[in-house]
Amino acid sequence: MSTPTTGSTLSSAQAVWLVAEREIGSKLRSKAFVISTAILLIGALAVVIWGGFAASNNSGTPVAVTTDAAAVLSTTEGLDITEVGDRDEAEALVESGDVDAAIVVDAESPVGLAVIADSSPPSQLLLQLAVTPTVVLLDPDATGFALGYVVAIGFGVVFLFAASMFGGTIAQSVVEEKQTRVVELLISAIPVRALLAGKVIGNTVLAMGQILILAAIAVVGLTITDQTALLQGLGGPIAWFAVFFLFGFILLASLFAAAASMVSRMEDIGSTTTPLTMLVMAPYFLVIFFFDNPVVLGIMSYVPFSAPVGMPMRLFLGEAQWWEPLLSLAILIATCVAAIAIGARIYQNSLLRMGARVKLSEALAR
Template identity: 80%
Template sequence: MSTTGTRGSSGTLSDGQAIWLVAEREIGSKLRSKAFVISTAILFLGALALVIWAGFQASNSTGTPVAVTSDASQYVAGVEGLDVTDVSDRAEAEALVMSGEVDAAVVADSSSPLGFAVVAESDAPTQLLLQLSQLPPVELLAPAEVDAALGYVAAIGFGIVFLFAASMFGGTIAQSVVEEKQTRVVELLISAISVRALLAGKVIGNTILAMGQILILAAIAIVGLTVTDQTALLQGLGGPIAWFAVFFLFGFVLLASLFAAAASMVSRMEDIGSTTTPLTMLVMAPYFLVIFFNDNPLVLGIMSYVPFSAPVGMPMRIFLGQAQWWEPLVSLAILMATCVAAILVGARIYENSLLRMGARVKLSEALAG
């Protein structure tokens, strides 16, 4: 009897109905989990704090507050990064320093070889001393398009979101598969639906939840940058965030399929690590690479074409302005092809290992059936 369409006369579920029922079960169990809700709330709050902090850092144009006497004004003329308060004499300058209204004062001093001195309360601000030091003029032949600090913040943002979502939902899928095997629930499930429908439902359900988090995080980024009046930064991040969501979708489906397949090869919770550790390393690698090499075009270029790191590497290159218009399309095509291959391989492993209890199933046996 065909299982396509609606319920048949015997009450058999179609594949579409079975997949959606499993997906609903996965979504419902997650939303009822206090640990999931709390960790998600912490992620959202942390992301909002990071975006607002980055926005304020970018918009902070106020310099070091200093008091400057009239006879020392020529020494700070043209010095950038100072918030100058003009005073009439040294006594007034010292009063402002003691009151905390300024960090330091610049006053004329005939005994100094430079002609001026810096007056501070307990210690002189290092930044002020650097600003007043004599430096040669610098000419940049290829100035960076993005501020290094903002690039680092973007690297942390993309890396943490990918690491958190992929590892959390991947681990959840693995635990769910082993729990169903251990309690023999899986035998009841596959008596009503096909093994592939069960796998597809798990992957789709967790993908919906993961993408929901990504979209909310994107909204948080937009709100945070809007609140800090960073329209220029928002325009620069808009494209990379959109590409990140697209890459993450296919990257997560790839990883979710492999996590489910790897977990189906064992029958006990304590054995999950033996098959999922390599996948966990693949999830962690892009995070550390983008943190340590966020300013290295070669490493980012390689990352943007490797399927497991492309969801982090390519959006980062787009944000930094290093990617040509066609590169995201080529990288996405590679990722999608790898995703299809992973689904086919994962489904075969899952189907051949799901009902095998006891010792861990070898990969060669799972693939051979």
């Protein structure tokens, strides 16, 4: 009885997982990948914690207030009040530096209160105690402009970094295997479509791993800095971002692998992958420049290549109806299936063709 070949002993699932393991292992052994990932995660954690503590530091001016003065200040905002029994105790806290100033009842003062400070008048506190007219905002939503801008940058940067890095990795891996003719050995044991699927799945696992760790960092950072209100507002959009990114990345990864298979030299990669790189960069710039434009965000949320950024941003801003992310996701998944089918045909028709760049019409031919 003849011994079966390697290709006949491997099922399609085994072949796909074998390639995926190879992709994951080679990436995890790369010092450049590990270092860049560590820098990204540490930077994200530092930004979240710094932002949280910066917000908490703005909770109010620390002041000591006597019991009889506390009732007068009950409606005054911007104060971190430490209530004390008498004036002597308040002065002691000021002298020790535990508070910036003290507020006590003073019958001789025109307003009935006196402010006690150490060496100079606390101008910020005096402004907070001043009587100011009522302020009416014609556009109260504009107060969240800065926060919306930061969230837009966050979604845009994460999508751009992960998609471009792993998309580029897939493209380089495909061309390297063609250039060294390793691919000829691989497809003698593994079907071409299984090789493509393994590459896409392996890099998707790595990319999603980064996304989930970043999401966990955001949750932990906001929790330890007591930013529960912001966490509640970001929780849903972050979860939707992870779901949209999964299918969006599979779409892009399939096309990156297909585009790279059309060339045989590293220096030619750009000629086929540049359009895809532009598609990855476009959502980043659009969400930053138009994050407060409902029309642009609405269009972005239904275009498959920008939906992973546009729809979570609209959810954060509260502009999307409950059914819109489901419809957008359905469009993305349908486009993803079509991209996989087209990418697989290009990959299969181009992988073994060496030399000059394969024309798109030839790569799509049956």
